[in-house]
Amino acid sequence: xxxxICFELNDQPVELSDVSPMVTLLDWLRETRGxxxxxxxxxEGDCGACTVVVExxxxxxxxxxxxxxxxxxxxxxxxxxVEGLHGQDGGLHPVQRAMAESDATxxxxxxxxxxxxxxxFASGGEAADLEVIHDALAGNLCRCTGYRPIVAAMQxxxxxxxxxxxxxxxxxxxAVYDDRFFAPRTLDDLLKLxxxxxxxxxxxxxxxxxxxxxxxxxxxxxVIHVAHVPELSAIVEGKDxxxxxxxxxxxxxxxxxxxxxxxxxxxxxxxxSRQIRTMGTIGGNLGTASPIGDMPPVLLALETRLKLxxxxxxxxxxxxxxxxxxxxxxxxxxxxxxxxTMPRLWPxxxxxxxxxxxxxxxxxxxxxxxxxxxxxxxxxxxxxxxxGGMAATPKRASRAEATLLKxxxxxxxxxxxxxxxxxxDWRGTSAxxxxxxxxLLRRLEVRLADPQRPVEVEAL
Numbered sequence: 001x002x003x004x005i006c007f008e009l010n011d012q013p014v015e016l017s018d019v020s021p022m023v024t025l026l027d028w029l030r031e032t033r034g035x036x037x038x039x040x041x042x043x044e045g046d047c048g049a050c051t052v053v054v055e056x057x058x059x060x061x062x063x064x065x066x067x068x069x070x071x072x073x074x075x076x077x078x079x080x081x082v083e084g085l086h087g088q089d090g091g092l093h094p095v096q097r098a099m100a101e102s103d104a105t106x107x108x109x110x111x112x113x114x115x116x117x118x119x120x121f122a123s124g125g126e127a128a129d130l131e132v133i134h135d136a137l138a139g140n141l142c143r144c145t146g147y148r149p150i151v152a153a154m155q156x157x158x159x160x161x162x163x164x165x166x167x168x169x170x171x172x173x174x175a176v177y178d179d180r181f182f183a184p185r186t187l188d189d190l191l192k193l194x195x196x197x198x199x200x201x202x203x204x205x206x207x208x209x210x211x212x213x214x215x216x217x218x219x220x221x222x223v224i225h226v227a228h229v230p231e232l233s234a235i236v237e238g239k240d241x242x243x244x245x246x247x248x249x250x251x252x253x254x255x256x257x258x259x260x261x262x263x264x265x266x267x268x269x270x271x272x273s274r275q276i277r278t279m280g281t282i283g284g285n286l287g288t289a290s291p292i293g294d295m296p297p298v299l300l301a302l303e304t305r306l307k308l309x310x311x312x313x314x315x316x317x318x319x320x321x322x323x324x325x326x327x328x329x330x331x332x333x334x335x336x337x338x339x340x341t342m343p344r345l346w347p348x349x350x351x352x353x354x355x356x357x358x359x360x361x362x363x364x365x366x367x368x369x370x371x372x373x374x375x376x377x378x379x380x381x382x383x384x385x386x387x388g389g390m391a392a393t394p395k396r397a398s399r400a401e402a403t404l405l406k407x408x409x410x411x412x413x414x415x416x417x418x419x420x421x422x423x424x425d426w427r428g429t430s431a432x433x434x435x436x437x438x439x440l441l442r443r444l445e446v447r448l449a450d451p452q453r454p455v456e457v458e459a460l
Contacts, residue, residue, distance in 0.1 A: 010084025021072030048140030068210030139273025246283020296394035
């Protein structure tokens with residue numbers, strides 16, 4: 001007998017046994033539950049019209065995209081849609097009142113998504129800082145182009161805060177929904193499922209896989225949802241290194257990563273939107289092996305090691321050896337990425353990263369670069385230079401690295417064409433990509449000359 005999907009929706013318990021776990025949360029909310037305030041605009045997590053909020057027992061209220069979330073992922077969560085938003089007296093919530101009184105509703109199609117994004121922002125107690133507000137709104141598109149009153153409403157509710165959600169009972173065993181959706185609760189169960197179902201897709205956040213169900217309308221035949229496995233959901237901060245579970249979301253990992261590597265603050269703010277970062281995971285970004293993923297160049301530069309697990313045991317693999325070819329990795333059919341470990345910066349080491357894209361927010365990189373450089377006695381003695389968007393895989397510029405140590409930046413820049421022969425596509429020509437990468441190395445030289453001088457890379 002299949003397990004039931006159990007969660008809380010707008011303060012009411014929900015138990016489902018007669019619905020496919022592969023349907024999107026958005027479709028279920030609208031077509032089955034009749035909650036049509038949550039809209040479908042793009043079906044790929046870009047426009048924010050489908051925004052709902054996950055309310056967690058630790059006090060975090062996180063906006064997420066319902067259009068790319070599979071219903072099976074919601075088990076054990078506490079969700080709120082715009083219909084469930086209300087004030088303490090049962091009337092309008094302060095966010096709803098601020099939106100109405102600021103004339104921020106406009107045509108109304110995207111308004112519920114903005115309301116829920118504003119609710120998550122207000123619940124987090126963040127300040128009425130324009131940069132923070134624009135970051136919170138980056139995942140919502142207003143088709144009427146009237147952002148000023150929406151920003152004004154956000155300013156009014158900044159710092160509001162919210163009570164933590166009541167902790168929901170969590171399963172103490174692995175679950176199976178509809179014989180297609182497996183949700184292991186232990187590493188051993190995960191590895192057994194991986195061995196027994198080699199064709200099942202691994203699901204972490206679903207920001208990529210969810211598109212099969214939302215945009216393509218062809219949900220996967222079977223999936224193994226890894227988000228509930230403790231070893232894949234943990235963050236361990238050691239004195240010399242940091243270990244992050246493969247299923248840890250970007251939203252959860254960002255405070256730790258930014259504290260260790262401050263250059264990631266502006267970089268990660270451009271990795272999707274808050275809705276996407278609530279769902280997306282670093283392990284998932286590696287597992288898809290996209291040559292234009294934002295994190296692989298960063299992790300290559302940071303000398304990351306992967307822990308790969310199977311029923312045969314575990315093995316450690318440098319990330320340098322993980323990407324084999326376009327969308328091909330060294331992960332065996334019975335293996336999963338358990339965690340990734342990166343050493344902290346040592347005295348004399350510097351880390352910077354850049355993302356160049358057609359637009360600043362909500363865009364895939366044309367070229368991404370990351371650089372870890374160690375300087376001693378005014379001399380560069382080690383360098384790791386990694387790029388995305390320049391080859392079939394994320395890749396280090398090994399010739400440029402060696403040339404930099406021997407002959408300096410000018411020679412290293414000239415050596416880049418020996419490391420990369422990029423392709424032409426609609427994001428940029430080969431010549432453009434190569435010139436951008438060369439310019440980024442020149443920018444690195446400027447940064448190292450004065451590490452305290454901020455050098456921002458805007459979207460090009």
